[in-house]
Amino acid sequence: MAKKVRVRFAPSPTGGLHLGGVRTVLYNYLFAKKYGGDFLVRIEDTDQSRYVAGAEEYIFDTLKWCGLQPDESVQHGGSYGPYRQSERKASYRQYAEQLVKDGYAYYAFDTTEDLEKMRLEHKTEQNPSPQYDHTVRMKMSNSLVLSTEETQNKLSEGTRHVIRIKMPEQETVSFTDMIRGEIHFETSLVDDKVLLKADGMPTYHLAVVVDDHLMQISHAFRGEEWLPSAPVHILLWKYLFGLEHMPQWAHFPLILGPNGKLSKRDGAKYGFPVFAMNWTDPKTNELIEGFKEKGFLPDAFINLLALLGWNDGSEQEIFSKEELVEKFSMERVHSAGAKFDYEKAKWFNHEWIKRYEVGSLKSEVKTLFSNNNITVSDDALLEKVISLVKDRCHLLPDFVQQSSFFFQAPATLDTDAVKPKWNEDKKNFFIAYAEKLGSTEWNAAGLENSFKDLATEKSIKPGELQLPFRIMLVGGKFGPPVFHIAELLGKDETVSRINTAINLFS
RNA sequence: GGCCCGUUCGUCUAAGGGUUAGGACACCACCCUUUCACGGUGGUGAUACGAGUUCGAAUCUCGUACGGGCUACCA
Numbered sequence: 001m002a003k004k005v006r007v008r009f010a011p012s013p014t015g016g017l018h019l020g021g022v023r024t025v026l027y028n029y030l031f032a033k034k035y036g037g038d039f040l041v042r043i044e045d046t047d048q049s050r051y052v053a054g055a056e057e058y059i060f061d062t063l064k065w066c067g068l069q070p071d072e073s074v075q076h077g078g079s080y081g082p083y084r085q086s087e088r089k090a091s092y093r094q095y096a097e098q099l100v101k102d103g104y105a106y107y108a109f110d111t112t113e114d115l116e117k118m119r120l121e122h123k124t125e126q127n128p129s130p131q132y133d134h135t136v137r138m139k140m141s142n143s144l145v146l147s148t149e150e151t152q153n154k155l156s157e158g159t160r161h162v163i164r165i166k167m168p169e170q171e172t173v174s175f176t177d178m179i180r181g182e183i184h185f186e187t188s189l190v191d192d193k194v195l196l197k198a199d200g201m202p203t204y205h206l207a208v209v210v211d212d213h214l215m216q217i218s219h220a221f222r223g224e225e226w227l228p229s230a231p232v233h234i235l236l237w238k239y240l241f242g243l244e245h246m247p248q249w250a251h252f253p254l255i256l257g258p259n260g261k262l263s264k265r266d267g268a269k270y271g272f273p274v275f276a277m278n279w280t281d282p283k284t285n286e287l288i289e290g291f292k293e294k295g296f297l298p299d300a301f302i303n304l305l306a307l308l309g310w311n312d313g314s315e316q317e318i319f320s321k322e323e324l325v326e327k328f329s330m331e332r333v334h335s336a337g338a339k340f341d342y343e344k345a346k347w348f349n350h351e352w353i354k355r356y357e358v359g360s361l362k363s364e365v366k367t368l369f370s371n372n373n374i375t376v377s378d379d380a381l382l383e384k385v386i387s388l389v390k391d392r393c394h395l396l397p398d399f400v401q402q403s404s405f406f407f408q409a410p411a412t413l414d415t416d417a418v419k420p421k422w423n424e425d426k427k428n429f430f431i432a433y434a435e436k437l438g439s440t441e442w443n444a445a446g447l448e449n450s451f452k453d454l455a456t457e458k459s460i461k462p463g464e465l466q467l468p469f470r471i472m473l474v475g476g477k478f479g480p481p482v483f484h485i486a487e488l489l490g491k492d493e494t495v496s497r498i499n500t501a502i503n504l505f506s
Numbered sequence: 507g508g509c510c511c512g513u514u515c516g517u518c519u520a521a522g523g524g525u526u527a528g529g530a531c532a533c534c535a536c537c538c539u540u541u542c543a544c545g546g547u548g549g550u551g552a553u554a555c556g557a558g559u560u561c562g563a564a565u566c567u568c569g570u571a572c573g574g575g576c577u578a579c580c581a
Contacts, residue, residue, distance in 0.1 A: 477541045
């Protein structure tokens with residue numbers, strides 16, 4: 001049977017595209033692709049109050065960067081649209097009314113104040129959050145209590161109302177979760193969830209079931225936070241379309257921050273990104289930095305995400321997207337939540353940078369340099385530089401720190417590291433070396449040999465001269481081996497930097 | 507409070523009745539390197555607790571504790 005999975009997004013990136021959200025997308029994608037199925041993306045924009053401008057574009061940009069392109073969506077087309085829930089509004093009411101007709105749901109006319117009053121009245125220490133359930137529904141204003149006539153009158157008067165599911169009083173709802181196995185719920189403990197809101201929009205509960213049916217979804221995967229509302233969805237499937245047509249469920253474990261479920265606040269608080277890409281909240285202007293901008297490669301990002309809650313049973317940790325598709329299996333997804341570890345995340349990125357060919361890194365590094373006002377005119381040089389420094393870079397911006405001095409002379413030199421041990425002998429050595437460079441074979445080994453020969457000749461330990469040389473070329477105590485740097489810098493530049501620095505040190 | 511899910515090194519995890527409980531990140535030491543890193547070698551470090559089943563339990567069962575999620579006309 002053809003497999004089809006879907007992922008849904010609220011119209012706010014904070015509701016969907018933090019680490020946990022992207023991982024949910026990833027697992028859905030991997031599962032679909034593994035079995036040659038389709039991956040569908042739906043926008044669940046039913047709550048106007050939470051709508052954030054630009055969020056939808058941001059969601060698709062993120063999917064694109066991650067390489068998790070949907071087969072069906074608002075942007076990619078498909079024959080099961082519309083893929084935006086607000087555009088499907090018309091069809092939900094008929095399903096809700098069908099449920100009322102069949103006795104599985106009812107109209108409720110309670111105002112916000114009525115509900116608050118009810119909660120206040122029933123609130124005790126034993127029951128801090130009272131539910132609208134079988135214990136109170138007969139005391140409220142709804143079509144279960146009102147006569148048919150009264151109900152009809154209210155409806156024709158246009159009284160604001162919602163449609164609620166009528167949870168059975170004594171029933172056990174069971175289903176099989178692909179990750180957790182059999183799960184049971186007592187319906188008497190579940191509340192009468194709103195299915196259709198007063199504005200005519202469905203809640204998630206109704207929408208997910210109706211849309212999954214209409215879009216012929218075969219597998220419904222989502223985060224563990226949805227587990228408590230699963231019995232509502234199971235019952236809706238039973239009432240509306242039949243349990244035999246219900247998709248198979250799986251609830252993924254949560255990704256945890258240092259304190260429970262990862263929140264967007266955790267990023268700022270603990271200094272690591274929680275979103276795939278930069279997001280500026282249009283209301284607060286607050287910028288939340290993304291993994292992309294922080295310098296992560298998409299391959300590394302999905303790799304580390306995939307391993308947060310799944311592994312293939314071997315000791316392999318680095319997987320390409322293709323390997324993930326091949327090796328992914330729902331059976332090996334864990335049931336326990338995983339705490340996100342930024343240090344390990346950076347390790348994944350480092351591994352990927354090391355594995356990347358120079359050519360694949362080139363455009364990223366170029367952009368990075370131009371953002372830092374460093375002009376790269378020589379592509380061949382850039383390639384050599386990348387291959388020389390990439391093993392030392394954990395995040396893309398490390399390239400700037402590790403190699404900007406190849407393209408422009410250091411603005412300041414760490415003279416403090418040199419001056420205390422600087423003397424006439426050393427000065428003379430470098431004057432002589434700069435001259436000797438004219439006739440030196442121009443490669444790292446040749447440079448090193450002539451450097452050491454000259455040092456011996458002048459009776460200075462080469463080791464004492466290497467640090468000053470490095471500071472002259474690089475500006476500080478970092479970077480690749482100094483003779484490799486000189487080789488790539490070229491004769492003129494090397495001599496020029498030596499001469500500039502001699503004046504500075506003296 | 508109620509319901510649901512969970513519990514192996516600090517973190518991510520392997521081991522689906524029999525292993526000196528394995529690997530990775532982080533940390534520490536040494537080596538390499540007269541820069542900073544990378545890399546290499548080694549080390550510290552875990553089955554939440556209590557019963558039960560069994561010749562034998564991290565693994566199966568029950569209880570306890572702890573953690574997390576949900577408890578909205580949000581998703």
